[in-house]
Structures are given as structure tokens and as C-alpha cells.
Amino acid sequence: MHPTKLLRGSKTRYLENKKILVGLTSSIAIIEAPKLMRELIRHGAEVYCIATEETKKIIGEEALKFGCGNKVYYEITGDLEHISLYNECDLYLIIATANTISKLANKIADNIVTTTYLMFKDKPVLVVPVMHINMYESIKENLDKLKYITPKIEEGKIKIDIERIVKEVIDKIGNKFEKKVLILNGSTVEFIDDVRVITNLSSGKMGIALAEAFLREGYEVYIIMGLGEEVPYYIKSFKVLTSEEMLKKALELGEEVDIIISCAAISDFVPEKKEGKISSDVEEITIKLRRNIKVLKKLRERFKDKIIVGFKAEYNVDEKELIERAKRRLEEYGLDIIIANDLSKNYFGSDNIEAYIIKKYGEVKKCHGSKKEVAKLIVSEVKQL
Template sequence: MHPTKTLHGAKSKLLDGKKLVVAVTSSIAAIEAPRLMRELIRHGAEVYCIMTEETKDIVGKYSLEFGCGNEVMDKITGKIEHVDLYNKCDGMIVFPATANIISKISLNIADNIVNTTAMMFLEKKPIIIAPSMHQNMLDTVRDHIKNLSEKNNVFVMGSKMEEEKAKAISIDEVSKLAIDVFSDRKEERKKVLILSGGTAEPIDKVRVITNLSSGKTGVSLAEEFCRQNYDVDVIKGLGKDVPYYINSENVITSQEMLKKALELGESADIIISCAAISDYAPETNFEGKLSSDIKTQVIKLKQTPKVLEELRKKFPKKIIVGYKAEYGINLDELKEKAISRLEKYNLDVIIANDLSKHYFGDDLNEVLIIDKEKALKVSGSKDEISKKIVEIVNNL
């Protein structure tokens, strides 16, 4: 078994069942093509690769075969590869796309395996084109790019401009567009909404009250739910960024998080609040910046709305999972406090942990997972714990 088979669906099933042909041309960015193909495989795609003859001087066939797990084709033979690829593939990605290949596709020239295959797909099945060349050459082929962009089912990406070069767009951005273009996102899947990271409450226009939440737990949960083929939305406060392939909305304050949760919660089947949401906010948000010359400054705080309470009021029948963090208490006290919150907000599951054992940002954790019937102690990496939480939620 080729090693790429073990990567299949490692990140998500967003491209599961999709067959894509990646066409590699002779830009130096061709060295990134194996990474792109493996990323597509991690989202469930089956990938085939074709290359121009000139590309061999930059990246070898074996490197590309390592990337896609299939035999790499560099010319058309009696097997009529271009027809076979059109018949079995859902779309095509030209990465990187040189000025030469863009011009030839635009002019309907078919003199190598890449542009001949593109002629088969053009305006019939989707083609993504990721240009990579010197700025002067990009300026020269603007009309061809415009021509292709106006065609049905052709998606010409922008380039990353550096050092007068239109460098190929990042692997993440190409993969994201591939998911947007080829994924069956409308497929009926359970939808989970995750509240992640810390919030910040402004004191003035410069300073805030916040906490040290890393956001790692929310991201880990989002990744695992995505692997299990859930439709995932994340409302992200401060902390770790959400992977490009997961829908996310950024907020800062607890009020913003609550407002967005009530909005996005409408379409969710499951809501998980693992965010470190501020319990208090300044009564007054001072204009400008408070002077640092004042030795003593009194700031009055008011309690912020309880997000879990508001979510349960609005969504009495949805599955809601909450978190409870304490510091320096024994296991029995932690369990008692968690059960109290579970009952108070009528949660389906609550996850409790003691921050004195594993503080914000630690990759390891020890938690109590409590539902209305039992309590389970789980320890390990945040990814391992996320797998267990998703398993429990699956069975609700």
C-alpha cells in the first residue's frame, strides 16, 4: 500500500469521493506540488498528477508520485490519458501555472499533456489555476487571465507578490479553494458550533481585561468533529487560529461571542462552549487612553451575561456541552461544582478540569466528562481527549 493511503481523510472528509487531477508546470513553485497533493488527500481526495516535459528539470516524477500515490503522466500515449482523466476526475488544478501554460490554455492550444487535458475540462468541469511567474510576465498575460476568468467553471487565483514575482499562492489557500469548488458541502451532515478561545473586555481604547486561554481545546475539538464528517462552525475569541478548512467567525468581547452564538446556534444541532468567556466587564469603557500618571485607578466591574444560560433559554432542545474550569480543588469538589452547573443550565454534558494541574496552553490535560448518568475521568493530550468527547457526543 502506498503511504499516501494512510493519509486519506486524516484532516476531513470534505473531498471524500472526489477525484482530482493536479497539473504541474515548470515554475520553481513546482517543488510545492507534492505538498499540495498530500493536503488534498488529507481531505479525502484521490489525486492524479500530470506534468509538462520541462517540469522534470525542476521536480522529478518520483517526487510527484510520492505526493499523489499514483503513476505520474508526462505525455499522451495510446492510452489517451487526457480523455481518461476527464472521464474519471471531478476537476483539475493547475499548480503552479506558468505564463506559457496560461497563454496556451487561453488560446486553446493543445501541444502537451497539461494544456490538452485542460481543453477537455474547459467550461465542462471545474479548473483551478494558480499563477506563478515574474511580475513582468504576469503583466503580459493579463488578457489571457481575464479571458480564462470569464469562462464558466474556471477559477484563476491571485498571486502572492514578493520581490517582483507573482509567487504561487499558499498550499492552504489552494486547498481551501479546492474544498469550496469541489466539496459537497450541501450534503446532509450534523452541524456543530464550537465557542473557542478567550474574550477581552475593554477598559479604554487601549487596555483590556482578558485571560490566558490558548484556544487549543476548541481547535482540537473542531478538527476532530471535522474528521468525523460533521459540519463545523467555530466562534473564535483570542488564541489559536482555526484551520483554513473550518468555518470560523472572530469575536473579541463576551457580548460579541454571545450574540454570534445565538445567531449561529439557530442552524446547529450541537453547541459546545469551551471558550474562556469573561465573567466581568468594566462598567464604563473610558474614551481615549487612561493616563498612566494616575497612581491609583478604580475600575468598577459588572457581571457579563452567562452564555450557557442564554443558549439553553433560546435552544431548549439542542445538545449543549459546557466546560467548567477551577483551580486548586480536589476531584470530589470539582465533580460537585461541575454537576451543579450541569443541572443549573440543563446541559447534556459538561467537561471539568483543574487548572492547577494543567494550565492554559498545556498540550496535556486531565478532565472529568460528566453527563446526566455518569462521570468519566480522562487524561492525555488535548487531541486524545477531544476524540473521547466526540465519541460521547456521537452517542447522545
């Protein structure tokens, strides 16, 4: 097995058992092709590559072989590569110059890339235009005859946007998973006035690690994200600010999922909001806080039969007290699992965590390591429920 294939499924299983043909034409943008093909493989795909002879002046065959882990084809031989690859593959992705786009639009077949395109009359084809903006505008009429990915334009040129391309491929042929997980993540904010807020320093790293771990196990994952780390492009995410917005979105999305996990740092208290902006000239202000809604409790009241997992973060408490507080929360909210951690050991934003996985029947497991490692353990425990 080519070492590149060891990447398969390292991010998600959206393209598991999918075979993708990548066609390359002579644009300098194809130097990004190995990265693009390896990213498709990380989502589970088997990738094949064909290219015009002119591309050899821009990128070598060995670099492309490194990218896809398979032989690269430059011409049609007695093996009838255009037919065999059509039979083999689920989607054809073409990195196309202005010249190639015009040929495709007018069904001209004069090389392996354009000839293979004519074979894919009943299978999905996505064209990625790569050229100067002037050329793009000149051939837009031809491009509009094709199914293409909206281009990324920088410095007057259309460039390869790997994340956008992979997302389009996933949307077009990606697997749909039966089991669904909703993760509440990041920190919420509560408004003091129309300008200022109170919040906390949660990074959202734990929730993202959990989302990635569930994706690798073949779950459909949704994240409701407050403030914090940027959610990877391949995870379906919904941005919110306040705890009220987070609850509203969770009640909406919760209808469609099997598992709900809240590792969000949701505000415990909400200020009495002042209209407008409090003057910065005053020497002192008093902010009155009231107790906030308990999002997890509301979710359990609505979704009595779903698996619900919560997190309980404390600061500088001993192990026994941490576990006892977490158990009380688990029982009060009717959770299936609760994860307890002490922020004095690994503060917000840390890549590591020491935590206790506590099940509703009393079993307690201590775990520590990177958040990615602990996320795998949590997913394993949830799968056993």
C-alpha cells in the same frame, strides 16, 4: 497501497470520494507540488498528476509520485490519458506558467497538460498562475479568460500558496455535511477604557482540537474565536473580542447547527468602561466590575432542543468538589454534557488535559492525555446523545 494514501482524511473529509487532477508546467514553483498534493489527500482526495516533459528538469518523477501516491503521466499514449483522467476526476488544478496560461486561453493543445484542459469543458478547472510579476501583468488579459486562484505575490514573484489553493478546491467541490457543530473558543476581552482590557490566558487549543475531531467524523464545523491560537485555514471561523460579541454571533449561528459546544474562557466580570484612555500618570485607579452575562445559559434559553456542551474550569480543587461544581452548572444551564478540569494540573496553553466528562444522567468518565486525544473521546460521547 502507496503509503502516501494513508494520509487520506487525516484532517477532514471535505474531499472524501473526490478525485483531483493536478497539472504541472515548468516553473520552479512546482517544487511545492508534492506538499500541495499531500495536503489535498489529507482532506480526503484521491490525487492524480500529469506534467509536461520540461518539468523533469525541475522536479523528478519519484518526488511527484511520492506526492500523489499514483503514477505520473508526461505524455498522451494509446491509453488516451487525457480522456480517462477527465472521466475519472472531479476537478482539474493547473499550476501554470505564463506560456501555459496563454495557450489555455487560446485553446492551444500541444502537450498533456494543455490537451487535457480542452477535455474539461464541463468540469471545474482552477488555474494557479506562477511567474514573475512582470510576466503576470503581461498575460493578465489571457488569465482573465480562465478561472484562476488569486495569486500570492512575494518578492516580485507569484508563488504557490498551498492553504489558499486547498481552500479554493474545497469551496469549489467540497462535500457539504448534514450535521453541524458550533464551537465557542478562546478568551474574550472586556474593555477597561478605549485602549486597555481585562482577559485571561486561554489558548483555544481545546476548541481547535474538538473542531478537528468533528471534521474527521464528517461534521460541518464553525468556530467563534476570541483571543488565542490561530484557527486552521480549513475551519470556518468568526473572530470576536467581547463576551457580548460572542453571544450575539452564537445566537446567529446557533440557528443553523445541531450541536453547540462552549469551551471558551468567557469573562465572568465586566469593568465599568471609561471613555477615552485613563491617564498613565495617575498613581492608583479603581476598576469596578459587575457580573457578566452567562453565555451558555442564554444559548440554552434560546435553543431548547439542541445538544449543548459546556466546560467548567476550576483551580486547585479536589476531585469531588470539581465534579460537584460541574454537575451544578450542568443542571442549572440544562446542558447535555459538561467537561470539568482543574487548571492547576494543566494550565492555559498546555497541550495536555485531565478532565471529567459528565453527562446529564449522572455518568462521569475521567480522561487524560493530549487535548487531541481527549477531544476524540468527547466527540465520541457527543455522538451517542
